[in-house]
Amino acid sequence: MLNISFISLLSFVLVYLNIIILNEEILILFCFITFCWIIVTKLGSEVTKNLKNQSLVIENSLKMSLNNLLKALIRKNKLSNNYKMVAFNFKTLNNHYIQLGTIISSKLPAYKTQESQKTYYKKILFTHNLEKQTVKLLTLILSDKLAKVSLSQNFCAYELKETRFKCFAKIILREYIETI
Known part of the structure; x- marks a missing residue:
C-alpha cells in the first residue's frame, strides 16, 4: 500500500511544478479518490463479505431458476409426447371409425332387408288371415x-202363386243344368 505522506509530498510537488492545477474539479477528484481509498481500506472486508453473500444469493437463485427451467422442459417434453400419443390415438380411432362405417354400410342393406322381410311377413300373414275371415264372413252373408x-x-212362387217366379225358377234350373 502507498503511504499517505508519500502521496501528500508527491501531490505538493506536482502542484508546485504546475503539472496539476488546483481547481474545483481537481479538488473534487482528490476527495473522491480519498473517499474510495478510505472505503476500500476500512470497509473492504465488509464489502467483500456482502458481495460474496450477494453472489451466493444470485448463484442460488440461478440454480433454482435453472432447476425450474429443467423441470418445465421435462414437463413440456412429456406433454409433447402425450400430444403425439393423442394424435396417434385419434388417427387410430379414425381408422377404427372408418372400418366400422364400412362394415355397417356393407351390412346395413342385408339387415334392412331382413327386418323388412320380418315386418312384411307379419303384415302379409295378417292380410292373409284377414282375407280368410273376410271370405268366411262374405260367404255367411251371401x-x-x-x-x-x-x-x-x-x-212368392208357391204361397202367392205368382207365375213369373215359377218361370224364374225354371230358367235358373235350366242355366244350372247347362253349367253342369
Missing part, C-alpha cells in the same frame, strides 16, 4: 241373403 232370396222366391 248364404244368408241367398237363403232369404230363395225363401222370398218360394213364398
Whole structure:
C-alpha cells in the first residue's frame, strides 16, 4: 500500500511544478479518490463479505431458476409426447371409425332387408288371415241373403202363386243344368 505522506509530498510537488492545477474539479477528484481509498481500506472486508453473500444469493437463485427451467422442459417434453400419443390415438380411432362405417354400410342393406322381410311377413300373414275371415264372413252373408232370396222366391212362387217366379225358377234350373 502507498503511504499517505508519500502521496501528500508527491501531490505538493506536482502542484508546485504546475503539472496539476488546483481547481474545483481537481479538488473534487482528490476527495473522491480519498473517499474510495478510505472505503476500500476500512470497509473492504465488509464489502467483500456482502458481495460474496450477494453472489451466493444470485448463484442460488440461478440454480433454482435453472432447476425450474429443467423441470418445465421435462414437463413440456412429456406433454409433447402425450400430444403425439393423442394424435396417434385419434388417427387410430379414425381408422377404427372408418372400418366400422364400412362394415355397417356393407351390412346395413342385408339387415334392412331382413327386418323388412320380418315386418312384411307379419303384415302379409295378417292380410292373409284377414282375407280368410273376410271370405268366411262374405260367404255367411251371401248364404244368408241367398237363403232369404230363395225363401222370398218360394213364398212368392208357391204361397202367392205368382207365375213369373215359377218361370224364374225354371230358367235358373235350366242355366244350372247347362253349367253342369
